[in-house]
Amino acid sequence: MRFAYLVVEVPLEDLLFGKIKARWKDRSKNTAGHVQFFTRRSFRQLLAEARYDVVDERRYAPHFDKDTIRFAYGEQGPLRYFHKLLTEDYLPQLTKPLWVRWYHAHYALLCRKAPPDHAGERPVI
Numbered sequence: 001m002r003f004a005y006l007v008v009e010v011p012l013e014d015l016l017f018g019k020i021k022a023r024w025k026d027r028s029k030n031t032a033g034h035v036q037f038f039t040r041r042s043f044r045q046l047l048a049e050a051r052y053d054v055v056d057e058r059r060y061a062p063h064f065d066k067d068t069i070r071f072a073y074g075e076q077g078p079l080r081y082f083h084k085l086l087t088e089d090y091l092p093q094l095t096k097p098l099w100v101r102w103y104h105a106h107y108a109l110l111c112r113k114a115p116p117d118h119a120g121e122r123p124v125i
Helices: 016-024 040-049 066-076 078-094 096-103
Strands: 006-011 052-060 106-113
Touching (some): 006 040, 016 096, 040 106, 078 096
Antiparallel strands (some): 052 106
């Protein structure tokens, strides 16, 4: 099956608070399961190397509802739950422009496969 567009998304790892946290936290023990860390530039470069053209982009502050946070962190104690409620729901909604610049942001790209470099070559999708 062929498709015309591809939407890809990653968390950005080069924000101020991410850099501060990285000084004290061993990234190889990342509990979120991230095995690769991207900046906007490195993510776009990866897609360019895979021969995708970026059609549109969005940088946004993800946030989770209370039920999702309770499910994911509720058993880790009330302090951890409150911290996650604050940082994953309330603050992202209240301070979006600052939040995505300094604390936590995701980066989503709408892409289209680039045309083949040589005549007769078909793009791999």
